[in-house]
Structure formats: C-alpha cells, structure tokens
Amino acid sequence: MNRIEALKQGDPSITRMEYETNREGFYAFMRKLGAAEDSLPDRYQDAFIILLENIRKGRLDQLEARLSTYLFAIGKYSYFNSKKQQDWIPLDENSEVRLSWEPYANSLPEGFTEKLEQQFRLLGRKCQEILKAFYYTGLKLDEIVSSMGYENKETVKSQKSRCLQQLKKQMRS
Structure with a gap:
C-alpha cells in the first residue's frame, strides 16, 4: 500500500x-x-x-x-x-475572490473595477479558481497542478490562457 x-x-x-x-x-x-x-x-x-x-x-x-x-x-x-x-475589497458578500485596486486607483478608467468584478463573476468556477490561484494568490503553475489536481503544467498554462482570453473578451464587450 x-x-x-x-x-x-x-x-x-x-x-x-x-x-x-x-x-x-x-x-x-x-x-x-x-x-x-x-x-x-x-x-x-x-x-x-x-x-x-x-x-x-x-x-x-x-x-x-x-x-x-x-x-x-x-x-x-x-x-x-x-x-x-x-487590503482587499470583496467582489460581493458570497464571493471568495477579493481584488485590491488601491495602488492603481488613480490610473484605472472610471467603472473599470466594477466591470472587471462583474465579468469575473460570469466566468465558470474553474476559470475563477485558476485565475485566482495564479494572479491573486501568486501560486506557480506547478503548485496549481498539485493543489488543484490538474494533469500537468502545460494543461494549467493552457487553461489559464483560455480563461484570461475569455475575461479579456468579456471586458471588451
């Protein structure tokens, strides 16, 4: 065993x-x-x-x-x-993801934060988890593989890229 x-x-x-x-x-x-x-x-x-x-x-x-x-x-x-x-503000009371915009407050267009938070909530659960782990928590790809049960680093990299592209596309619309 x-x-x-x-x-x-x-x-x-x-x-x-x-x-x-x-x-x-x-x-x-x-x-x-x-x-x-x-x-x-x-x-x-x-x-x-x-x-x-x-x-x-x-x-x-x-x-x-x-x-x-x-x-x-x-x-x-x-x-x-x-x-x-x-230091983070909640997206909403039911969300586990929190965003910190304090350092960027003067350089972001008006309404950007609200739109990003709204579009992030529209992503699927897996996309939210992987983007949160990589960008907000700072996990490396290898750590995401082991902590989230992905097959390998390349799978995580591809999934993260697709999720980010989806969020960018949603932000443009």
Missing part, C-alpha cells in the same frame, strides 16, 4: 510520520514567505488537515508531485489569502 492509500485509510503511524517529517520543512518555507513565527503551528495544522481531507476525498489519487509540495502549496495559498485579506 502506498503512502496516499495508507493516509486515505487513516493509518495512524503513516499519518504521524508524514506530519512529523514535513513540519520543519513547512515551517522553513513559511518563514521565507514572511509568516509570523507564532502562526506556524496553526498554519501547519490547518494545511495538514486540508491535505488529509483532500486525500480522503480522492483528490490526490493521481498526484504526480510529492506530498510535501502539495502541502506547502496549501500553506502558501492560505498564507497569501490571509495576508492580503485586510
């Missing part, structure tokens, strides 16, 4: 081993991103729980990256979401 299957079955020894093996590397990675030292245990616990949930739901059955890569991507995604949260 491989590690993912063992984790899916809830094997406590494998779960403990994975938890302990990846902790210090995760902490070091998060320190490089600028996460506060006192937040590291909670961030790690949350990321590890998400990892286990995704394994149990079958989302990692075909994972080509290492488990640690996926775990670190979860941490990075979570960190950037929480770090930028206070």
Whole structure:
C-alpha cells in the first residue's frame, strides 16, 4: 500500500510520520514567505488537515508531485489569502475572490473595477479558481497542478490562457 492509500485509510503511524517529517520543512518555507513565527503551528495544522481531507476525498489519487509540495502549496495559498485579506475589497458578500485596486486607483478608467468584478463573476468556477490561484494568490503553475489536481503544467498554462482570453473578451464587450 502506498503512502496516499495508507493516509486515505487513516493509518495512524503513516499519518504521524508524514506530519512529523514535513513540519520543519513547512515551517522553513513559511518563514521565507514572511509568516509570523507564532502562526506556524496553526498554519501547519490547518494545511495538514486540508491535505488529509483532500486525500480522503480522492483528490490526490493521481498526484504526480510529492506530498510535501502539495502541502506547502496549501500553506502558501492560505498564507497569501490571509495576508492580503485586510487590503482587499470583496467582489460581493458570497464571493471568495477579493481584488485590491488601491495602488492603481488613480490610473484605472472610471467603472473599470466594477466591470472587471462583474465579468469575473460570469466566468465558470474553474476559470475563477485558476485565475485566482495564479494572479491573486501568486501560486506557480506547478503548485496549481498539485493543489488543484490538474494533469500537468502545460494543461494549467493552457487553461489559464483560455480563461484570461475569455475575461479579456468579456471586458471588451
């Protein structure tokens, strides 16, 4: 039985081993991103729980990256979401995507922000997720592959390009 299957079955020894093996590397990675030292245990616990949930739901059955890569991507995604949260304005009360226009406020045409937010909401869920992960969260293509279950980097690149083109087309209309 491989590690993912063992984790899916809830094997406590494998779960403990994975938890302990990846902790210090995760902490070091998060320190490089600028996460506060006192937040590291909670961030790690949350990321590890998400990892286990995704394994149990079958989302990692075909994972080509290492488990640690996926775990670190979860941490990075979570960190950037929480770090930028206070500076971002919500698209609407039901949206998870938030946009920050503060630095560009003087150079954007009037009504641009509202139109972009409206057009973004019209995109499909997958397009919203991939554009959010890449542009708002700052995930790299490899991280998106492992965290969102895409087949490979080229698939993500193509999908991101199609989504961006669709959003640009909608903005022109």
